[in-house]
Amino acid sequence: MTKDFQASKPIYIQIADQLSSQIVRGEISAGEKLPSVREMAIQSGVNPNTIQRTYSEMERMGIVETKRGQGTFVTENEQVLKALKLRLQTDIIGVFVQNMKELGFSQEEMIEGIQQYCRREQA
Amino acid sequence: MTKDFQASKPIYIQIADQLSSQIVRGEISAGEKLPSVREMAIQSGVNPNTIQRTYSEMERMGIVETKRGQGTFVTENEQVLKALKLRLQTDIIGVFVQNMKELGFSQEEMIEGIQQYCRREQA
Amino acid sequence: MTKDFQASKPIYIQIADQLSSQIVRGEISAGEKLPSVREMAIQSGVNPNTIQRTYSEMERMGIVETKRGQGTFVTENEQVLKALKLRLQTDIIGVFVQNMKELGFSQEEMIEGIQQYCRREQA
Amino acid sequence: MTKDFQASKPIYIQIADQLSSQIVRGEISAGEKLPSVREMAIQSGVNPNTIQRTYSEMERMGIVETKRGQGTFVTENEQVLKALKLRLQTDIIGVFVQNMKELGFSQEEMIEGIQQYCRREQA
DNA sequence: GTGGTCTAGACCACA
DNA sequence: GTGGTCTAGACCACG
Numbered sequence: 001m002t003k004d005f006q007a008s009k010p011i012y013i014q015i016a017d018q019l020s021s022q023i024v025r026g027e028i029s030a031g032e033k034l035p036s037v038r039e040m041a042i043q044s045g046v047n048p049n050t051i052q053r054t055y056s057e058m059e060r061m062g063i064v065e066t067k068r069g070q071g072t073f074v075t076e077n078e079q080v081l082k083a084l085k086l087r088l089q090t091d092i093i094g095v096f097v098q099n100m101k102e103l104g105f106s107q108e109e110m111i112e113g114i115q116q117y118c119r120r121e122q123a
Numbered sequence: 124m125t126k127d128f129q130a131s132k133p134i135y136i137q138i139a140d141q142l143s144s145q146i147v148r149g150e151i152s153a154g155e156k157l158p159s160v161r162e163m164a165i166q167s168g169v170n171p172n173t174i175q176r177t178y179s180e181m182e183r184m185g186i187v188e189t190k191r192g193q194g195t196f197v198t199e200n201e202q203v204l205k206a207l208k209l210r211l212q213t214d215i216i217g218v219f220v221q222n223m224k225e226l227g228f229s230q231e232e233m234i235e236g237i238q239q240y241c242r243r244e245q246a
Numbered sequence: 247m248t249k250d251f252q253a254s255k256p257i258y259i260q261i262a263d264q265l266s267s268q269i270v271r272g273e274i275s276a277g278e279k280l281p282s283v284r285e286m287a288i289q290s291g292v293n294p295n296t297i298q299r300t301y302s303e304m305e306r307m308g309i310v311e312t313k314r315g316q317g318t319f320v321t322e323n324e325q326v327l328k329a330l331k332l333r334l335q336t337d338i339i340g341v342f343v344q345n346m347k348e349l350g351f352s353q354e355e356m357i358e359g360i361q362q363y364c365r366r367e368q369a
Numbered sequence: 370m371t372k373d374f375q376a377s378k379p380i381y382i383q384i385a386d387q388l389s390s391q392i393v394r395g396e397i398s399a400g401e402k403l404p405s406v407r408e409m410a411i412q413s414g415v416n417p418n419t420i421q422r423t424y425s426e427m428e429r430m431g432i433v434e435t436k437r438g439q440g441t442f443v444t445e446n447e448q449v450l451k452a453l454k455l456r457l458q459t460d461i462i463g464v465f466v467q468n469m470k471e472l473g474f475s476q477e478e479m480i481e482g483i484q485q486y487c488r489r490e491q492a
Numbered sequence: 493g494t495g496g497t498c499t500a501g502a503c504c505a506c507a
Numbered sequence: 508g509t510g511g512t513c514t515a516g517a518c519c520a521c522g
Contacts, residue, residue: 048515048516072494089226104149257497270472293500299497301510363463
């Protein structure tokens with residue numbers, strides 16, 4: 001029954017998510033050039049092939065565009081970036097709702113909980 | 124730098140969280156006997172030492188009590204169980220709020236998002 | 247100007263095309279199990295990673311489905327298989343029309359040519 | 370077995386085909402002088418020996434004639450040029466029919482497919 | 493320089 | 508056994 005400990009997502013996906021997050025929250029701008037495959041590999045401490053896969057996956061999703069011999073660039077297509085933000089948001093909410101339901105909380109209690117949490121945080 | 128991929132929590136913590144969750148949502152009742160260390164180890168497919176550590180940690184937090192020669196039992200102290208539920212809830216909410224803020228969402232947008240998500244899920 | 251001699255498509259795409267063709271013309275049936283990654287690699291005389299990539303690409307396109315620990319199977323979704331046939335057909339026609347136009351043939355001459363060719367072939 | 374990937378035709382043949390195509394569609398006229406071996410080699414970015422072989426092959430087929438000290442000229446023999454056009458056309462059609470048959474298409478479906486393709490292309 | 497492909501060999505989770 | 512991921516190191520085409 002209970003198996004799948006460690007269960008960590010593949011590194012190439014983790015990096016893609018990380019970059020996606022940075023793009024969505026504006027740390028990396030639309031049209032901006034990402035580090036080259038090799039450079040990013042060094043920065044992240046992984047094999048260049050892994051970054052290659054990250055970039056390929058992101059290109060497949062339309063988040064970046066690659067220009068042979070020039071580099072990999074964040075798309076300027078606002079539609080795609082909007083959809084990306086929505087997807088990331090939905091993922092996070094999905095995990096949250098799932099976890100809260102497992103603890104037996106209703107939708108109202110979730111919202112209540114967030115409001116309390118934020119009030120407490122401000123103080 | 125950045126080399127914290129795979130980042131999975133220790134197995135004994137994972138199991139503790141899992142048990143805590145089951146307790147909070149009533150799958151395991153207050154006062155109920157948990158499986159023996161050996162049995163639990165087999166069920167989970169891990170080393171008995173790992174389960175021992177899980178139970179120790181949970182006892183340290185007051186969630187379970189061990190009675191020599193009888194086994195490990197969920198506490199009947201409602202205060203502790205309430206606090207446990209609150210802690211788990213707060214953890215989940217904390218992660219959620221953190222993630223959503225990183226994407227640039229306000230508190231109102233978070234709540235809005237959850238409501239939309241739940242509406243969509245019902246359909 | 248004139249460069250790009252050799253211009254051969256990547257091996258993993260060539261194999262995907264080859265398999266797709268076999269599927270479309272019924273040599274491999276819907277639902278059938280493909281050779282394992284390692285076996286196919288030996289058959290094709292390439293590295294297992296290359297076949298892995300082939301299968302991944304085909305899964306991305308919905309042509310095959312992989313079941314962990316069991317193997318890779320041709321989809322039974324007729325819609326997808328129909329679309330695949332259409333795509334392969336369109337590709338072939340595209341190349342043909344392109345080539346014929348470069349030789350200065352009109353649409354009518356292309357059709358005429360095919361009819362003559364087929365008549366001659368029968369004899 | 371099966372190890373014929375990359376399968377690109379020899380460069381000297383590729384160039385011959387390219388020149389033949391240009392001749393057939395009138396980009397290079399009958400009787401016109403082709404670039405010198407050396408010049409053509411530079412244009413194409415290949416070794417002069419390769420071009421020499423291209424010209425030899427084309428002379429063998431009667432498509433060009435070399436005049437010592439003057440250069441290589443496209444034949445003015447209309448019969449040959451007509452035959453060349455026919456041969457190129459037949460080759461293309463042969464490949465096309467072969468491919469379509471492998472996908473299980475009948476002659477009627479081929480023609481139908483081309484007509485649809487051309488209609489779609491105009492739009 | 494850039495990205496794209498390929499090989500060789502390894503370890504993992506799942507069944 | 509299966510497929511999935513990762514590393515290490517190589518060669519290629521393109522600009």
